[in-house]
Amino acid sequence: MDYVLGFLAIVLILIVVLLARFIGIYIRAAISGAKVEFLSLVAMRLRRVNTKLIVDARIQAVKAGLQLTTNDLEAHYLAGGNVVNVVRALVAADKANIELPFQQAAAIDLAGRNVHEAVSTSVYPKVIDCPDPNKGNGYLDAVSKDGIRLLVKARVTVRANLQRLVGGATEETIIARVGQGIVSAIGSSDTYKNVLENPDHISRKVLGSGLDANTAFEIVSIDIADVSVAGVSGAREVANVGALLETERAEADKKMRQAEAEGRRATAIAAEQEMRARVQEMQSKVIEAQAEVPKAISEAFRSGNLGIMDFYRMQNVLADTAMRESVADGDKKA
Secondary structure, three states, X not given: OHHHHHHHHHHHHHHHHHHHHHHHHHHHHHHOOOOOOHHHHHHHHHOOOOHHHHHHHHHHHHHOOOOOOHHHHHHHHHOOOOHHHHHHHHHHHHHOOOOOOHHHHHHHHHOOOOHHHHHHHHHOOEEEEEOOOOOOOOOEEEEOOOOOEEEEXXXXXXXXXXXXXXXXXXXXXXXXXXXXXXXXXHHOOOOHHHHHHOHHHHHHHHHOOOOOOOEOEEEEEEEEEEEEEOOOOOOOOOOOHHHHHHHHHHHHHHHHHHHHHHHHHHHHHHHHHHHHHHHHHHHXXXXXXXXXXXXXXXXXXXXXXXXXXXXXXXXXXXXXXHHHHHHHHHHHHO
């Protein structure tokens, strides 16, 4: 008899403990219209599920008009998902008339994306700076067909695409594609003046290129926030940028022409030095030829082809010729 009473006492204590542990959660769920079976609460506890979190999430969903079962919420919790974030996202999507099933929201959350932030971005589009101001100097560098470099800053307004959120490319891809599109559009412009006068043409051209394909976002608009000429000192303070550019271009042309003239002068000096070297070479050949004359005379004496009187007459002719050249030089000086 004592054993029976002891067993009943233990059972009664367990019942009291269970009631004390779960009665508050059970009553709160029942009062809120999101009734949960008492045994379900006990089963959640045995499966090491946070019963308070699950019940609170169900109450929030039911109050918002969403019929989510504790089994769905419990399954997502056991899978490692953020139950509260998913419920908040579903409530926000329902209020904004966005179709978002629980299974899709749970998949987005388990994929590592912030599903509530994605829904918020769908309702309130997000603005992204292009390029990323935290990387580089914050400007895109592009060159038009006339060779003028332009610095461009753009702002991209995007809306989250919930259907492509799982597996879709992130913001970095949007920034890279928009930057590439702007650089390409400016590169196809005949002159930088067209870009400065009508920057909206660039944004419209880029926007129509379908840059948001296979991304988690939908591009709403692309706005050119700033465009300036690169490499011009004081370009931001000068009113007539075109005149400043023409002046610098004229100065560059002047320096180029001076360099070309200096090159031609150096070529002429080199040619003159070459001609002088050739003259010296020819003179050396003359002297070498003159040195052969005495040898030829000696050979003529030995062979008998030249007599002593012939030699004297030749010397007289040479002396006479030298005297006449001397007299002629004296007359020229006078």
